[in-house]
Amino acid sequence: MKVYDDKHIKNVAFVGAHGAGKTTLAETMLFEAGLINRRGTVENKNTVSDHHEIEQERETSIFATPLHTEWRNYKINILDTPGLDDFIGEIISSIRVADTIVTVLNAQHGFEIGTEIIWNYIDRYNKPTLFVVNQIDHLNADFEGSFKSIKDFVGNNAIKIQYPIKLDGAQAIIDVLKMKCYKFSPEGGKPEKLPIPDDQKELADKLHNELVEKAAENDDSLLELFFEKGTLNEDEMRQGIKAGMLRHELFPVFCVSALKDMGSGRLMGFIDNVAPAAADLPPEQSTDGTEVIRKKEAPKALFVFKTLYQPSLGQITFFKVKSGEVTVNDKLVNSRNGETEVLHQLFIMDGKKREPVQKLTAGDIGATLKLKHTETNDTLHSEGHPIAIRPIQYPATRTRRAIHAANQSEEEKLSEALKKIHSQDPTVTVEFSKELKQLILGCQGELHLAIIDWLLKNVYGIDAIMEKPKIAYRETIQRSSTANYRHKKQSGGAGQFAQVQLKIEPWYEGIEEPQGFNIRGKEEIDLEWGGKLVFYNCIVGGVIDARYLPSIKKGILEVMESGPLTRSYVRDVRVMVYDGKMHPVDSNDISFKIAGAHAFKEAFLNAKPKLLEPVQELTIKVPEELVGNVMTDLQSRRSNIIGIDSIDNYQTLKCITPTAELYGYATDLRSLTRGRATFKAVFSSFQPVPHNVQEALV
Structure with a gap:
């Protein structure tokens, strides 16, 4: 070719x-x-x-x-x-x-x-x-x-x-x-x-003159020529049209x-x-802001814009040559991971037909097979000439499902298949939620889900079950509470003994130090799941040895990882351990860990516990005439409207909506607006759950 x-x-x-x-x-x-x-x-x-x-x-x-x-x-x-x-x-x-x-x-x-x-x-x-x-x-x-x-x-x-x-x-x-x-x-x-x-001459001449004027507006030299001649020839018009297109x-x-x-x-x-x-077109930009030189004599740089997996061929990688010339058997370096890839074959693709070529130059689009370490959005470059093309920014997911294999023995196979699907389509996301103990699949909508399901069944041979994901609630308290717990166990030989007395209170940023305690030590723990545990050593007179305090704290943290209400994470609590007892023989770390956990749980349940739910900030762009339908639906989802802006014939609604109310929202919004509205959702914060909802969940 x-x-x-x-x-x-x-x-x-x-x-x-x-x-x-x-x-x-x-x-x-x-x-x-x-x-x-x-x-x-x-x-x-x-x-x-x-x-x-x-x-x-x-x-x-x-x-x-x-x-x-x-x-x-x-x-x-x-x-x-x-x-x-x-x-x-x-x-x-x-x-x-x-x-x-x-x-x-x-x-x-x-x-x-x-x-x-x-x-x-x-x-x-x-x-x-x-x-x-x-x-x-x-x-x-x-x-x-x-x-x-x-x-x-x-x-x-x-x-x-x-x-x-x-x-x-x-x-x-x-x-x-x-x-x-x-x-x-x-x-x-x-x-x-x-x-x-003849009956079209007048209209055609009018439109021709409009086109001449538009073409002239986009180039100063053409504008001068237009004023001089009163018109432009066809070649001059093409020049002006191209200039206008380039300026968008x-x-x-x-x-x-x-x-x-x-x-x-x-x-x-x-x-x-x-x-x-x-x-x-203007030169491509690299991630560090430098321009990519688009010349065949320049160092080679390819940008991978698409990957496709086919069972008979493996991975097909589609790329655009951003600079230089690439030839068969070129060795190029992946800027993301430093791995060297060999382009054993080059193709021009026409659907499923592959036409082998020996060379592709800057500006051209081609494909290759069986790259081992390269995915969509990667840059491949000549060795010694590192460059990374700015990646494509894909939209956030709009639909989420918990997914698992119907046959438990295929869980690993499912995970590998989903990784390949994500590699082909970065708008598909896959993550395992340690908190929910679910594999969460994210995509763009119901049809997208159907295609993923089809690929899993027909390409990868996996029967997968998709269902509504659990909600990541949080638990906290609304008032102070005390508890005194004694752990005692005797079974012949060495026994177990520990007694822990503590007080818990809600914690918030800027809260004053606790009153009425002799504070001997304080530890602020930023929790993995957000919020804090603030742990105070208020022991007086050595009634509990300082070496047992870490065990008490460990017991408390174990309860906070699986809260007393719904087994959700606990956050924003401070604990003052101020009294207790120990035994010279039977006390040990495990005893104080158990006593600390039980004391905290007892105090928590008496401190007016409160369930918090994640809420999202929604930004919805909707045609003016359909705003009423969308707002009525949002109100049914316990939404709080925080702003409305008008842009052209559209209105942009901003609201805070509980995550639990957004299941299936992409499909419902499309139905309500005949597909004319778009939205994006960003996590906002955790907010208290209404009392009736909390009762149902607990």
């Missing part, structure tokens, strides 16, 4: 809502370029992109799939992404390595919910973007409505390059950049190029029918001639 330089490589990510037609458009572009002889369809389960069994079973994209095509001396790498935000990790990683984003809209629906969510990430990465309104030949297509919905989001910087018309009963597209009319047969394919019809201030709008192959060739021509190439 020909090796292209970074000026002739275009990396484009196809993004958009579910059902917009991204996979069909990618398939049509491969067909147009002659890489495939026959176009597959999603319904027939034979597209190049949706080749995974689970994608064919569900007839939807789940993984981002790299494809490539060659068109008029350019190489176009296409990343076909899912449309559902449960798989947002696949979308974000594709946006990150793409040079231009092709946002596909369904002409029947315009700027849909899924597109809104994806747009936030495009905007965050400031990527050059063009819009493609698909399915213009559909009976319910509304191009003007779709264009208006684009302008509602990106403002007047959305500019028509094309618009559809009916010409003699046939589908046609007016192109105001080339000032031509493309008329298609009912079967689509290569169009007939015609002059713009101009968004060209195209129209196609991907299914009928109408307009896809012209779109590919625009990507070739105008859309920014790898060489046009």
Whole structure:
């Protein structure tokens, strides 16, 4: 295969809502370029992109799939992404390595919910973007409505390059950049190029002049030329459009029918001639803020943006060459762990098809097999030239489940499988909670959970059970209490004896020292689970030897690890040990540990114990017209609204909500708002549980 330089490589990510037609458009572009002889369809389960069994079973994209095509001396790498935000990790990683984003809209629906969510990430990465309104030949297509919905989001910087018309009963597209009319047969394919019809001349001229002005605004030299000549030629317009796209201030709008192959060739021509190439974008930044030099003569640096595990092949690693040229058998160092990896094979991937290559240059996207120590977000670099590319920031998990193997003997196998799934998709998190004694799986939603379950069953052969996770409560006290406990045991020979008298009180930051005690020692213990134990030695007259105090404290800490109310952790208590007795023969460490534990437990239960629950700070972005529904639901979840801000047509709600009330919230919010609201949750603090809830839990 020909090796292209970074000026002739275009990396484009196809993004958009579910059902917009991204996979069909990618398939049509491969067909147009002659890489495939026959176009597959999603319904027939034979597209190049949706080749995974689970994608064919569900007839939807789940993984981002790299494809490539060659068109008029350019190489176009296409990343076909899912449309559902449960798989947002696949979308974000594709946006990150793409040079231009092709946002596909369904002409029947315009700027849909899924597109809104994806747009936030495009905007965050400031990527050059063009819009493609698909399915213009559909009976319910509304191009003007779709264009208006684009302008509602990106403002007047959305500019028509094309618009559809009916010409003699046939589908046609007016192109105001080339000032031509493309008329298609009912079967689509290569169009007939015609002059713009007389009844469209006035509108086409108006849109052409708007496009000229927009192009001129983005380049000072073009602006001067525009004032001088009153217009720009086609090449000058392309220059201005590219400059505007690079500044994320101009968004060209195209129209196609991907299914009928109408307009896809012209779109590919625009990507070739105008859309920014790898060489046009600003240099990549390393984690220490230095720029990565994008030249083939520079030291090699690859950024791993995706990994995929296939049983027949093992791990497939997808990367973008950020600098230098990589060749087969190169030895590169992983910046995260210092391990050396050998690139025994290099591939260009088209779905499941692998095309071996000997070399890939800066700006290109490729893949390799069976790297042993490399995962998504890693950087591989030349030995002696260390660099780490800034990692992709993935969103926090929105759905959590406790997970365990149906067959207990497969627990270790399940753990290894989940590690591989996390390696492929960093939006999946796995952690063992020592407190809850559960393996906790985090992901983006119910559909995401279903896909993980499918992978476990069908790829790894594990039957897993997912259930509601326990809640990490805390226990504390509300008043002071005293206890006197004597431990005595005699069973022939040496016995056990210890008596401990203590007082406990609630502890808080800034509390005064206890009154009425002769304090001989104080120890503040920061507990692993948060809060404190403050332990005072107030023994007078040596009634308990100082060497036994650590054992008393150990007994108290053991009770605090499994509280008297619900076996949850205890926090924020201070203990004053002020009296007791010991025996010259029978007293020992174990006796005082037992006596200390029992005394503390007795005092705790008499100190008006209180259960605390974890609460989350929720930030919910919701359309104005749906705020009422969301707030009503939040109130039913014992939420406390702490702020409301308005941004454009959205409102951002901030509230404090108990973790126990958030089970299934991602699904419920999606249902309430038809998928138009998003949220993130961050742990806030522990708050007292209402009395009726505490009674039920205890």
